Amino acid sequence: MTLSAAGFTFCLFVALALVGCQSTPSDRALMPGIAAAEQISPQDWKWSPDQECAPCHSIEAHTAAASACTDFSDASSSCLTCHNVEQELTVAHEDIRNVKPVSDLQQVTVEKEVCTRCHTIASLAERTADSVALADNNGVTINPHALLKTKGHSEIDCTACHTMHESSDRLETSSKMCRECHHADSFECESCH
Incomplete structure (x- = not known):
């Protein structure tokens, strides 16, 4: 039995979505304010400023925790400490309900005033x-x-x-x-x- 290109694409899409939003292993340290969460169903999820970022953006959460910037990782900081662009984040997360795989974060310019x-x-x-x-x-x-x-x-x-x-x-x-x-x-x- 062969899969059509559309069927294969759909299966690949679903597999990537499931892998991308798996919870982070609890034995790895995350930055303060970010905790590994249980599996999130994209249909039940809506982004808000008080949401955890780590379930889908685990690499970023781990690099912030391991950062040489100890002031950040020791303080009660969160992703929104630097990425405080609520409207842009709301728009960026609108399509999560379409079960799109997590894409790489866009590089943003962090102004000196943020630091x-x-x-x-x-x-x-x-x-x-x-x-x-x-x-x-x-x-x-x-x-x-x-x-x-x-x-x-x-x-x-x-x-x-x-x-x-x-x-x-x-x-x-x-x-x-x-x-x-x-x-x-x-x-x-x-x-x-």
């Missing part, structure tokens, strides 16, 4: 004053949260170095950002100009 609601630039600069993470080939160190006020530096935002939902080496990411302009691995402008 500075909880983290002031002054407090970050104070906490990283003795940091030697950003050092050039001459041994010059730069406080990553106290960059000189230049045109190039004003274009750098928090997400240039800090990511939430992907595994990355923050030092490597920030060093790469610096090397976009400091191409000779020197933080002293006069060494090139």
Whole structure:
């Protein structure tokens, strides 16, 4: 017996939907405010700001829990702490009743103001004053949260170095950002100009 293309597509669609919305294993830590939930029937579910995100977006919930951003994972934060766009989320979740498989989240721009609601630039600069993470080939160190006020530096935002939902080496990411302009691995402008 052979399945028609439509029958195969439907079966694949249902299988992916069931896999995508399985509950998260309880032995894996989730960020505060996010708990693994029981299987959710798409027909009975409607998105609201107080819904749990982890059942369908478990990868994001786990990466936030494992984030190097311990202020976030230790605080009583939730997905809406950063993704506070209720109308956009409502629209994005409207088709859940059509049993569509969970798609990848769209990358969103997180404005600096979202971060500075909880983290002031002054407090970050104070906490990283003795940091030697950003050092050039001459041994010059730069406080990553106290960059000189230049045109190039004003274009750098928090997400240039800090990511939430992907595994990355923050030092490597920030060093790469610096090397976009400091191409000779020197933080002293006069060494090139």
